[in-house]
Amino acid sequence: MPSSDTHGDTKQATAVGLTDLIRGVIKMAPSAPSMIKHAPGLIHRPPEAKRTIGSIFQKHAGAHPDRPFIRFEGRSLTYGEVNRRVNRFAALLSEDGVGKGDVVAILSKNNPTDLMVMLATVKLGAVAGMLNYNQRGKVMAHSVSLLDAKVLIHDPDCVEGFESIPVESRPPHVYDFAELDAAAEGRSEENPAVTATLPASTKAFYIFTSGTTGMPKASVMSHNRWFANLSGIGGLAVRLRHSDTMYVPLPLYHNNALSVSLGSVLASGACIAIGRSFSASKFWDDVILNRATAFCYIGELCRYLLAQPEKPTDRQHAVKVIIGNGMRPEIWDEFSERFGIERIVEFYGASELNLAFVNAFSVKRTAGFCPLPYKIVEYDDHGEPRRDEQGRLTEVAKGGTGLLIAEISERVPLDGYTDAEATEKKVIRDAFTDGDAYFNSGDLVRDQGFAHIAFVDRLGDTFRWKGENVATTEVEAALDSFPAVAQSVAYGVEIEKADGKAGMGAIKIRDGEDLDPKALADHLYGHLPSYAVPLFVRVVEDFEQTSTFKNRKVELREEGYTKAGDDAVYVLAGRDKGFVDYYDDYPADVANAKAPKG
Structure with missing residues (x-):
């Protein structure tokens, strides 16, 4: 797991x-x-x-x-x-x-x-x-x-x-x-x-x-x-x-x-x-x-x-x-x-x-307790609940970290989304017994005992920044619509002492085109909410084939902005300045709310 x-x-x-x-x-x-x-x-x-x-x-x-x-x-x-x-x-x-x-x-x-x-x-x-x-x-x-x-x-x-x-x-x-x-x-x-x-x-x-x-x-x-x-x-x-x-x-x-x-x-x-x-x-x-x-x-x-x-x-x-x-x-x-x-x-x-x-009991450093039925289960490399040979889910050991799922029942119904199909995609059926149903939170949590948990991370392609969930596909659509960009991959990266994950986009430039960092920033601000505009942009020579695209995305996320090799990395300075060359103090500036401005 x-x-x-x-x-x-x-x-x-x-x-x-x-x-x-x-x-x-x-x-x-x-x-x-x-x-x-x-x-x-x-x-x-x-x-x-x-x-x-x-x-x-x-x-x-x-x-x-x-x-x-x-x-x-x-x-x-x-x-x-x-x-x-x-x-x-x-x-x-x-x-x-x-x-x-x-x-x-x-x-x-x-x-x-x-x-x-x-x-x-x-x-x-x-x-x-x-x-x-x-x-x-x-x-x-x-x-x-x-x-x-x-x-x-x-x-x-x-x-x-x-x-x-x-x-x-x-x-x-x-x-x-x-x-x-x-x-x-x-x-x-x-x-x-x-x-x-x-x-x-x-x-x-x-x-x-x-x-x-x-x-x-x-x-x-x-x-x-x-x-x-x-x-x-x-x-x-x-x-x-x-x-x-x-x-x-x-x-x-x-x-x-x-x-x-x-x-x-x-x-x-x-x-x-x-x-x-x-x-x-x-x-x-x-x-x-x-x-x-x-x-x-x-x-x-x-x-x-x-x-x-x-x-x-x-x-x-x-x-x-x-x-x-x-x-x-x-x-x-x-x-x-x-x-x-x-x-x-x-x-x-x-x-x-x-x-x-x-956290009703005023215990420090916990997201609190819940008296309603839930499970913390093992998950696979794609963030989906892992099923065993019998097709059932497996709970993590006491004190372990895993995917949080919530039981759906008459007592605890699911309101879901306006889109019934989108709701059904989040429902896990026959998880532990035939006919049961659980809602997939998409979140990684740690069992702290006494029905308490600590939040760990958001699984899947959606990451959380400035209190908002950001869909990487939405960011990629905005990047791809910029004339100089041939292809893009978006993901969330960690910044020390910052909450959530900051957006980062890896982009391939079209042949014969030059990247104008300020124009790119203006374009993204015009197409995305401000919290969804990526803080980092990495220019890559090429992406791996589609068959291994997800694996490459994982690698890019792991490399982040510190292991980009010879690739150019730009950072968001704000609406006025747009993207500028990466500098060593930028992550600290973000953590201390000094960047980006505007």
């Missing part, structure tokens, strides 16, 4: 001991009443129950209308104010023909309207299609086509993304924020009657995730699965009080924001503070301005904060608990001590995955 024991992210992710768990349980004691309230929601969530995001939000609004719900740039909106505006939006959408199962496409950067449109949509039993505003061109057009929306609402700050959507692909009703407010003026502020009738099995929103096909897939989040975040992560692990404020610097199209953070807020009727965008230098200033007591993160965000010079605001905030994924084991203690964070609630999950792990 392939091994990843040397992977830097998990070297310090040691086994979880009984003493660690006992300490964690003792610390949880003051929160016991709230945890007992939420525990049933993790174990049993009937799909027919009349319980949705909209119903729990308006319940808080009815009980505590004057309590702050959204805070943005220091200004607060109460539950009552937001609910009234949400209801006006819902009334307008309903007049536009939006009902149960219909889709409202939302293209927006972080702001209160973004969140309120989502709430209005799900109150009607419709589905909020949360478009990634970094997408452009064919990728954006593809995402919009998957939604088949009745209404598109867009933020004026997303003009490039909006203009990427072909006119003929736009739905019949399109509003920018000003048009939306004007059209909703005077509409009913009463809660929509349909909200109380909606079962938990209703689809809530679509979250876009890159797949190995090279084009985004829309994963489905039902209200029922969203409530697993509310109960299991919010109620049992994060444990906010109604007086707390959760600061969200991540895009609202990201599940860490929309499911994990909002779920934690609505578990207790707390406040959500929306950051316009992440800035490492101004992060703590915005946290303090918005009076936050918690925030959500991805690992890269934490590393960027540590790379900043120390300053008084490092400890002048009120944050005591943070929730997210990707916290590197080697920076765990340093981050906690420097910024005075009492609890780091690391979790593991994915938009399409039917379970999650969460």
Whole structure:
């Protein structure tokens, strides 16, 4: 079985001991009443129950209308104010023909309207299609086509993304924020009657995730699965009080924001503070301005904060608990001590995955535990589960590293993607017994004992960078469409002390053509989200034949940017400078957030 024991992210992710768990349980004691309230929601969530995001939000609004719900740039909106505006939006959408199962496409950067449109949509039993505003061109057009929306609402700050959507692909009703407010003026502020009738099995929103096909897939989040975040992560692990404020610097199209953070807020009727965008230098200033007591993160965000010079605001905030994924084991203690964070609630999950792990017991350097059924199994050289002579899968030994798969059952259903064929490709059938079914996470994890795991790596052609999954086929398509490139191979490479894997492309230049590194960078920025533009480009003489192409790709990944021989290697300096010649300090500059710029 392939091994990843040397992977830097998990070297310090040691086994979880009984003493660690006992300490964690003792610390949880003051929160016991709230945890007992939420525990049933993790174990049993009937799909027919009349319980949705909209119903729990308006319940808080009815009980505590004057309590702050959204805070943005220091200004607060109460539950009552937001609910009234949400209801006006819902009334307008309903007049536009939006009902149960219909889709409202939302293209927006972080702001209160973004969140309120989502709430209005799900109150009607419709589905909020949360478009990634970094997408452009064919990728954006593809995402919009998957939604088949009745209404598109867009933020004026997303003009490039909006203009990427072909006119003929736009739905019949399109509003920018000003048009939306004007059209909703005077509409009913009463809660929509349909909200109380909606079962938990209703689809809530679509979250876009890159797949190995090279084009985004829309994963489905039902209200029922969203409530697993509310109960299991919010109620049992994060444990906010109604007086707390959760600061969200991540895009609202990201599940860490929309499911994990909002779920934690609505578990207790707390406040959500929306950051316009992440800035490492101004992060703590915005946290303090918005009076936050918690925030959500991805690992890269934490590393960027540590790379900043120390300053008084490092400890002048009120944050005591943070929730997210990707916290590197080697920076765990340093981050906690420097910024005075009492609890780091690391979790593991994915938009399409039917379970999650969460560090509810405050154990260090773990992605947490999961009470739902899963297995960690052996895998082959292509990242697929390995079957034995009887056609069955084999679990790794205790403490071992392997492919995580999650059981699919009536108790733990799979929402999957909008594309049924794409969903089926991720399902493993007859894994251990005839008729069983498991979802292939595509992720390598380490068993830490007591139902805890540590994340190790992403298997297959998709790698993770800046909190986003990047499909190598999408990067290759962008590289191949550059006139001077005859052929390309894309892959992820490790950078010491950096989270995830940075993109690298090996390219063969067409005969008679010269490579213009700046023009190549401009081309890639025009065809890819910024996080998907490769940081390294290696110019090769030729590639091996197609029959051994996958093996060559593995070799290129292993050679990375340090063993390229005589091949020219360029590195991304940013939008303004484009690609420049490789220099020895570049990996360190990336790790310290000094490159690329822009």
